[in-house]
Amino acid sequence: MKRVLSLMVFVLALNGCDDGDLIQEDINFEDINTQSCGTNDVIYKLKEKEALLLEIPKSSFMNEPSSTGTPMILDVNSSNRVVYRFYDGNVSANNICETIPPATPIVTDQWNATAGKIQIFTTAVKTVNETDNSTRISGYNHNIVFKNITFAKSSGTQVYETFPFGDYVTAATALPFLFDETIERCSGSNLIYNYTSAESLTLDIEPTLIANEVTPLNSPRIGYIGTTTNILTYRLFTGLLTADYFCNAATPSTPVINQEWNAVTGIIGVSGIIEVTTTTNGPGSFKHTIVLKKVTLKRGNSDFMLGDNYIYGDLLTTN
Structure with missing residues (x-):
């Protein structure tokens, strides 16, 4: 009987040690396309009842390829926000971009990034004319990775050393080339x-x-x-x-x-x-x-x- 009681006390003690910091929950949006709001600086990914939001000035996405090995680095702060949300139903763009979002679904939980770096590496997106091998730049791809990002959640904190957000494409200014001869x-x-x-x-x-x-x-x-x-x-x-x-x-x-x-x-x-x-x-x-x-x-x-x-x-x- 003493052995049974000792075992129960040990199990309860292990459970009592969980303060939320030790549970690593997975966030995975790698296969989800990035979307953007036309009325604000939010780009986002949606997956059924989850949303991953990045709010940074659109001017941060410069239409200029990064130098080799030199991405743009931004601090996570009040101007550069990263938010992970849970909803009680399927979420849509209206829930992210509208000034007055729909009443449903309701946000049931939210993780706010409190520290870390936002790494943006930009490359040109080119179209190729197979007939004459000419190329034109149609856009710029911005690959976004969070480094050493810390999320504050209801049950503690969660840290990712490397967390890929994914790609975000901006359009390039078209060069007409409408010359006569x-x-x-x-x-x-x-x-x-x-x-x-x-x-x-x-x-x-x-x-x-x-x-x-x-x-x-x-x-x-x-x-x-x-x-x-x-x-x-x-x-x-x-x-x-x-x-x-x-x-x-x-x-x-x-x-x-x-x-x-x-x-x-x-x-x-x-x-x-x-x-x-x-x-x-x-x-x-x-x-x-x-x-x-x-x-x-x-x-x-x-x-x-x-x-x-x-x-x-x-x-x-x-x-």
């Missing part, structure tokens, strides 16, 4: 340009590439994108762009440059190739067709490729 040239300089009302593609070209001599069949003049000559620049503008913008000694302040992309220096026989084919265009007149091959444009850590053969356009000259 008519190129203009600034008198007295080597700058040639193509433009629409909102964008431009300029090339400070090596003068020997634009010679008023017909090139032999299948033997175009060849140059390479460089840093002092053959400089190719794409600009996207906010405001109306006209021909008056070009050929000035100083860059005009209007329209405002929204984005600027510069071509990567070419490698002989490999990339950044400029080909110019010259034909006659009437007496004393010449047409120079310029093709850009395997040219990559870069801005910060973002880049995209114009393609295997991008027709820049035709430049007309006379003797």
